[in-house]
Amino acid sequence: MWGYGRARESDRDRADGVVLFDGFGDTGCQTSLMEVGPLLETFLFYRCRFVVVGSAARLLLGETVTPADLDIVVATGPDDRRNLVAALRYLHALVFDRHGLRHFGGAMSLPWEWGWSVVTALGDVDLIVRFIDDTTIAEHDADATDVTLASGAIVRCHATRWAA
Amino acid sequence: MSAATGLGLVEVSILDACDRNGAHPRAPHQRTARILNSLDEATGIGPRVAYQVLCDMARPDISHLALIDFNGNYGSSDYGAASARYTEARLTPLGAAALAAERDQLGALPIGLINGNTHVDGPRPPLDPHRLLAAVRAAAIGSNDDMLAELVGLPVFPTGCAVAGDQLAFASGAVTELELAARISPGERGRLVISNLPPDVGSSVVLESIMRFDAFDDRSPRSSRPSRNRRMSMITEVDDESSPAMGTRIVVTLRADADEGEAISDLAAAWGVCRTMSVCLGRPVGRLLRDWIAVQGRTDLEARLALIDAAIADQAGRR
Numbered sequence: 001m002w003g004y005g006r007a008r009e010s011d012r013d014r015a016d017g018v019v020l021f022d023g024f025g026d027t028g029c030q031t032s033l034m035e036v037g038p039l040l041e042t043f044l045f046y047r048c049r050f051v052v053v054g055s056a057a058r059l060l061l062g063e064t065v066t067p068a069d070l071d072i073v074v075a076t077g078p079d080d081r082r083n084l085v086a087a088l089r090y091l092h093a094l095v096f097d098r099h100g101l102r103h104f105g106g107a108m109s110l111p112w113e114w115g116w117s118v119v120t121a122l123g124d125v126d127l128i129v130r131f132i133d134d135t136t137i138a139e140h141d142a143d144a145t146d147v148t149l150a151s152g153a154i155v156r157c158h159a160t161r162w163a164a
Numbered sequence: 165m166s167a168a169t170g171l172g173l174v175e176v177s178i179l180d181a182c183d184r185n186g187a188h189p190r191a192p193h194q195r196t197a198r199i200l201n202s203l204d205e206a207t208g209i210g211p212r213v214a215y216q217v218l219c220d221m222a223r224p225d226i227s228h229l230a231l232i233d234f235n236g237n238y239g240s241s242d243y244g245a246a247s248a249r250y251t252e253a254r255l256t257p258l259g260a261a262a263l264a265a266e267r268d269q270l271g272a273l274p275i276g277l278i279n280g281n282t283h284v285d286g287p288r289p290p291l292d293p294h295r296l297l298a299a300v301r302a303a304a305i306g307s308n309d310d311m312l313a314e315l316v317g318l319p320v321f322p323t324g325c326a327v328a329g330d331q332l333a334f335a336s337g338a339v340t341e342l343e344l345a346a347r348i349s350p351g352e353r354g355r356l357v358i359s360n361l362p363p364d365v366g367s368s369v370v371l372e373s374i375m376r377f378d379a380f381d382d383r384s385p386r387s388s389r390p391s392r393n394r395r396m397s398m399i400t401e402v403d404d405e406s407s408p409a410m411g412t413r414i415v416v417t418l419r420a421d422a423d424e425g426e427a428i429s430d431l432a433a434a435w436g437v438c439r440t441m442s443v444c445l446g447r448p449v450g451r452l453l454r455d456w457i458a459v460q461g462r463t464d465l466e467a468r469l470a471l472i473d474a475a476i477a478d479q480a481g482r483r
Contacts, residue, residue: 096243096244097242098244109242109404111240111242113407113408115246132235132250132252
């Protein structure tokens, strides 16, 4: 079902066994609005801890839906934050703030209490820290199911009906 | 602006929409999108505008008196709120009282006088709720203008920033320029903690401002800004440790040989750490309060002010 484009040879050394995809190749991705697979591969490559929720999770679990964005619940320990920031920098993510879209990086304060949205070339990503029912990655991970991507990598998915 | 509460039309309409949708103080929160849709249908006020106002009515860094009890991410000075589909809201007890006042079921409440409207670029600043209530009580028993001006004092912003300005000019109702400054205090192990930022200033702005300052140090051969930037280069690290529990907390780590006093004075000049704001009450304080009492009447005045007292205590408890 999923095709993830071409792995770059230069990335294989850096990837420590995990192949990083460039995301711009012949993906064959089934979603018309965004490239879920390459985004997930990038987060995995940077060792981010996350659970996919919302419509992207339902898609990965086999439902026929077209996600408009990728919703992931993220862990926020010190290492997790560093890894997530590195992944977003690699993706050249733009962050929505009060002043509009800003390049990710430099002097930036991130709202780690609730989460935030970014725009990438592969699609929009909602990074969620906490839901309004006070659930975090711990609760969603407990209810999540493993989904194996075409590359063999495993992502945790929890098919919530609505996210954020 | 409503005479009964001092609230704007959109604010009153939002309270009304909450009430129509059963978002009462003791009822469960209602999905914000539902409230906004109902508001749109009833009044034509679109969700984009109304949502921002609704969030502001709940944010403790914007309003001394919260009229909306919000569940979810209502945003900050840096970031917007989460989508209205994913947040919930209901009236606070004071919000319900304000709505009752608007419907003439209750006497007037001085909410607008306390909350001000500078967060929407208005000239009327927020006032210290305790002092304002004391001034209203004093005005009711006929205290003179000087005493009322002394009781009201200078504006007090919910962020807790330091405020300096000409108190006499402010009390006379003239346009007054206030200097607003964050608080900078020494932390542990050669660190400085910046907290209580001025209103409408986010942590990102301050971080960027400090980093930009630091970039122009003497390592740059073209630097033409020697003294201040040489001192700013004494900073080794800037961290944002802000959280809802701790409030705004930007931690600046200094080099071991840094002079703390010099660093504090340089940081105090960074954009965002200090700013100015022009405010205006429109009328002398004494006249403003006496007019308010004359128009709104003295009937049940103490009971109405007690409602505000309870709301202040409730909000302090939430913080």
